[in-house]
Amino acid sequence: MKEAQGGQEYGRTNWRRFMIWTAVPGAAVAALVVGMANGAFAASFSVSGQSFKISADELDGEGFSQYGGTVKKVDGTEIPVAISGIADGKLTNLCQSVKIPGAPVSLTIRAGREDGKPAKATNLLIGVSELSGDATFTDINIGQDASTLKAGGPDAHGQTGMFGQEAEHVTIAGLRQTAVSTTAGSFTLNGLNLKVNVAADGKPAECF
Known part of the structure; x- marks a missing residue:
């Protein structure tokens, strides 16, 4: 990598700073991958509040529900989100990216890029602030408690009296979503690739 060799944009001092910026987040992402693969995370935890991006060429899910809710930061601040639940999902060409605050650095995780080997998740819960794509639902109920x-x-599932919707099956092509939390009972990342991206122009690679 050019940056590692001490180009004009990133001398040795800046590279050391970069290692400080990324050492902890990199370890956290690696722990996240291992923990999710072993079902180590509960449905409720304190979030950082930093958003991250998720994309996939296609999400194919058995059992879908969605409702409004909140997630909490360590200081107790509540962040409103749309919570999407999928009982059993397959994601083709999955990408997850997060930018490191205050640095021209991002972390990307990619998986499920090989034909016939999508990423797979069970009991998936995502706290979403924005979602887009072409969605098809089967046997959907809208306005359910x-x-x-x-x-x-x-x-x-959410609280009594809150708006909700659910479907037996969902397919979303060209999935793009911005989220603040993800949990899963299991997460199989076939063809996993985790990469630290550094950009001299301050715009490191993201999923979209």
Whole structure:
């Protein structure tokens, strides 16, 4: 890599700073991958509040539910989100990216790029602030009480009296979403590739 060799944009001093910026986040992402693969995360935890991007050529899910809710930061601040639950999902050409605050650096995780080997997740819960794509739902209920939702997995339901929707099956082509939290009972990342991206122009690689 040019930066590692001490080009004009990144001398040895800046490279050391870069290592400080990325050492902890890199270890955290690696732990996240291992933890999710072993079902180590509960449905509720304190979020950082920093958003990250997720994209996939296609999401194919059995059992889908969605409802409004909040996630909490360590200081107790609540962040409103749309919570999407998928009981059993497959993601083709999955990408997840997050930018490191205050640095021209991002972390990307890619998986499920090989034909016939998508990334797979069970009991997936995503706290979403924005989502787009071409979606097709099968046997969908819209306006269902969020406390009665069952299709998206055992934890994919909200509070009594809150708006919710669920479907037996969902397909989303060209998935693009910005999220603040993700949990899963299991997450199989076939063809996993984790990469630290450094950009001299201050715009490191992201999923979109």
